[in-house]
Amino acid sequence: MMLTVLIALEFRYSLTVVLRSPASGRTCHLGLLVLLAGCGPHLPQGRMPNADSGRIQFQSYCAACHQYDGQGMGDAPPLAGSPWVTGPDNRLIRIVLHGVRGPMEVQGKTYDQEMPGFGQILSDSDVASLLSFVRRRFGAPSESITPAAVTRVRAANPSRTAYWNTRELMEKQ
Secondary structure (H helix, E strand, O other): OOOEEEEEEEOOOEEEEEEEOOOOOOEEEEEEEOOOOOOOOOOOOOOOOOHHHHHHHHHHHOHHHHOOOOOOEOOEOOOOOOHHHHOOHHHHHHHHHHEEEOOEEEOOEEEOOOEEOOOOOOOHHHHHHHHHHHHHHHOOOOOOOOHHHHHHHHHHOOOOOOOEEHHHHHHOO
16 A cells, blocks of 8 residues: 655644545544754844834835845845934934935945835834834844834824935935
């Protein structure tokens, strides 16, 4: 009798073995516990609240242009080490809420590309998580950006629909 064996690893902790007999069509599920050293309940120390949320927001909205490593691509400027990332919170929040267009210098190179704003689709908490992730990953260690800070910037510009330009952002620090 020939048996078909299917093995599926289910979320790091259990291994399911399925035995299937082609003759009878019957299956037998055998659940086995897999103990993986170092996996499981041990979380890294100093974990930032909402870090996973910020990472997911970054991957969804930013990485296509700025790349996962923050080095930028083509006409999109790098985020890694950029003074636009490490600069004032309000400026960075404005960029994400309303977008930016026009020439922008980063690491000695001028970029002249449009970045859309995400204020219409991201909540204040989402923007705070995203920017806290970006700062921690690509800037210098700094305090997390809070949802309250995003709320203040959004409230200060309630009717803004136009993208910011770099001159406005530099003046409004």
